[in-house]
Amino acid sequence: ETAVFQTPNYHVTQVGNEVSFNCKQTLGHDTMYWYKQDSKKLLKIMFSYNNKQLIVNETVPRRFSPQSSDKAHLNLRIKSVEPEDSAVYLCASSPALLGQYEQYFGPGTRLTVL
Amino acid sequence: GQQVQQSPASLVLQEGENAELQCNFSTSLNSMQWFYQRPGGSLVSLFYNPSGTKHSGRLTSTTVIKERRSSLHISSSQTTDSGTYLCALELYAQGLTFGLGTRVSVFP
Numbered sequence: 001e002t003a004v005f006q007t008p009n010y011h012v013t014q015v016g017n018e019v020s021f022n023c024k025q026t027l028g029h030d031t032m033y034w035y036k037q038d039s040k041k042l043l044k045i046m047f048s049y050n051n052k053q054l055i056v057n058e059t060v061p062r063r064f065s066p067q068s069s070d071k072a073h074l075n076l077r078i079k080s081v082e083p084e085d086s087a088v089y090l091c092a093s094s095p096a097l098l099g100q101y102e103q104y105f106g107p108g109t110r111l112t113v114l
Numbered sequence: 115g116q117q118v119q120q121s122p123a124s125l126v127l128q129e130g131e132n133a134e135l136q137c138n139f140s141t142s143l144n145s146m147q148w149f150y151q152r153p154g155g156s157l158v159s160l161f162y163n164p165s166g167t168k169h170s171g172r173l174t175s176t177t178v179i180k181e182r183r184s185s186l187h188i189s190s191s192q193t194t195d196s197g198t199y200l201c202a203l204e205l206y207a208q209g210l211t212f213g214l215g216t217r218v219s220v221f222p
Contacts, residue, residue, distance in 0.1 A: 033209050033210075035209070035210070037155065040214075041198075041214065041215065042212065042214055043200070043202075043210075043212040044212070045208065045209030045210060045211070048208070048209045055208065055209075057209075088155045090155070090157065092210075098206075100144055100145045100164055100204075101145070102145075102147060102159065102162035103147065103159075103204075103210060104159065105149075105156070105157040105159070106156075107154075107155075107156040108154075108155040108156055108157075110155065
């Protein structure tokens with residue numbers, strides 16, 4: 001049963017546009033994540049976030065930024081998309097940032113940049 | 115270099131055959147998960163297994179921390195097992211680090 005929800009499923013846009021993806025979890029978890037899966041199929045962490053701490057993967061360009069209104073929501077904004085941003089973006093959550101916890105993933109948002 | 119190495123990269127099975135997927139990691143870890151990735155990209159968590167052996171139906175996961183490896187055993191494979199299997203380890207508070215996956219194809 002899905003407990004991590006992502007919208008939209010797909011998005012097609014042009015270089016230079018701004019896009020925003022939404023993620024919501026109904027598990028009551030404190031920590032949420034964004035991952036990117038590129039054309040080579042490698043999944044990489046972009047952000048780890050709870051209401052106290054944001055951990056950013058140092059390879060993530062500055063045009064990417066997480067936005068959170070509360071611990072159940074973590075959106076991803078891309079200010080000015082580039083062709084290399086075409087990928088599947090996966091949101092996940094876990095009970096806490098520290099400790100041994102399973103992560104639960106959403107269905108993903110596929111972004112195509114023309 | 116890649117911290118998580120999965121082997122084989124791909125595997126072709128006849129229905130009913132067993133398979134062993136390997137995951138080796140080059141660093142100490144906080145936790146380990148195995149996922150099945152559907153063709154559309156969504157991830158299904160198969161096991162959360164930081165150590166020891168766990169069973170779920172026809173699947174068995176074994177993680178041996180000292181040897182820095184984890185394995186996923188599929189017994190009596192079915193065509194519906196076809197897809198990509200990913201292992202991922204969590205370093206302390208750094209999110210999951212994924213391998214490149216093993217693509218499994220099961221034919222009748």
